[in-house]
Amino acid sequence: MTPPAVPPPAASPASRTASSLPAAATVAAPPAAPGPGPSARPPGSTTATASANGAVSLPASGRDARDGGGSHPSAPVLLAVQNLWKIYARHDRRIDVHDPEAVERAEARGAVVAVRDVSFRVRRGEIFVVMGLSGSGKSTLVRCLLRLVEPTAGRILVDGDDVTAMDDRQLTAFRRTKVAMVFQHYGLLPHCTVLENVAFGLRLRGEPRPVQLQRAREALARVGLEKWAGRYPAALSGGMRQRVGIARALARDADLLLMDEPFSGLDPLIRRELQDELLRLQAELHKTIVFITHDLQEALRLGDRLAIMQAGRIVQVGRPREIIQHPADDYVRRFVQDVREAAALAAGPLRAAAPEPVPAKGGTGLVP
Secondary structure, three states: OOOOOOOOOOOOHHHOOOOOOOOOEEEOOOOOOOOOOHHHOOOOOOOOEEOOOOOEEEOOOOOOOOOOOOOOOOOOEEEEEEEEEEEEOHHHOOOOOOOHHHHHHHHHOOOEEEEEEEEEEEEOOOEEEEEOOOOOOHHHHHHHHOOOOOOOEEEEEEOOEEHHHOOHHHHHHHHHHOEEEEOOOOOOOOOOOHHHHHHHHHHHHOOOHHHHHHHHHHHHHHOOOHHHOOOOHHHOOHHHHHHHHHHHHHHOOOOEEEEEOOOOOOOHHHHHHHHHHHHHHHHHHOOEEEEEEOOHHHHHHHOOEEEEEEOOEEEEEEOHHHHHHOOOOHHHHHHOHHHHHHHHHHHHHHOOOOOOOOOOOOOOOOOO
8 A cells, every 4th residue: 555645845944943833823712602711721832813804813833834844845754654564463363454344353352453554654864753642552553663563463564675575684783774763751871971872872883992982072063962971870860861872772863753742840930941952953964864752832833734643543744733723533633723822812802703724534644
């Protein structure tokens, strides 16, 4: 099956800013009604303005301000995921995913479908954010991409290479050269210095020692930790440890960077600083990133495109403002409700009297 096409992004990543909502996203506000005042605005909401016709204009997001994301429309597809499934079944029973009744019978016997027929593509230089509630399958999905979790069915292509068909030797080489991962809980080696932690992936790859240290120092300088190279992880704060994890991934200069909720365990201010840091690094390095999060504000701030997951499925893919303006279903609508309500509150007496437009039925919402 041919994977869905990617919508054309527009300009270079260097023009990104750091606001948290989509560019010029005009959201039709609901009719005026008694309700909470401005003090009830959801925390973290960004100020919206109302135009003369009553529509609400949201300020530009760093990721969506160019009306299309971080990669150029002619950029090649680096990652293609085709009809990916992951089913956890007792005794590792083989299940025909092409037979809906077989899948239903397996679920009735206790099988868990963590990833269900997922397809998407990511172009070079793009930050592709996968978000959903806990248990939606997003972390399982990202682990399937480098086969830390073995998929049940489907294909994963990275730069044309079929990851799902690789043997152990090829998979090890792929993990060491083509992809790098940043985990939520850092994954640092406590008995190694910061410099040694950053150089660890290069050491596994067999790079000469001088090359390891040079690249590790360069990566630490990019994240502002060059003065901490000789310290141990225990001496660092949580935010600094996560910077070390990012530096370790950058030092390997991998084509694909996977980030599994890397900032979710941090305090809000530290989290925002690291988001700024990631945007700054992306403007310089133009990496291809798959970023996992459960936080809508983070997704809107960082993502060129967003994929919303529910119960193992991707229910909508689109640019941030497309998802806010045209949620595919009630599940997505609930995700973006706070953003829309903040815009309506900011509109005040200029709220539009017309009802909110409803997206046309019939599409799956999978392809923007």
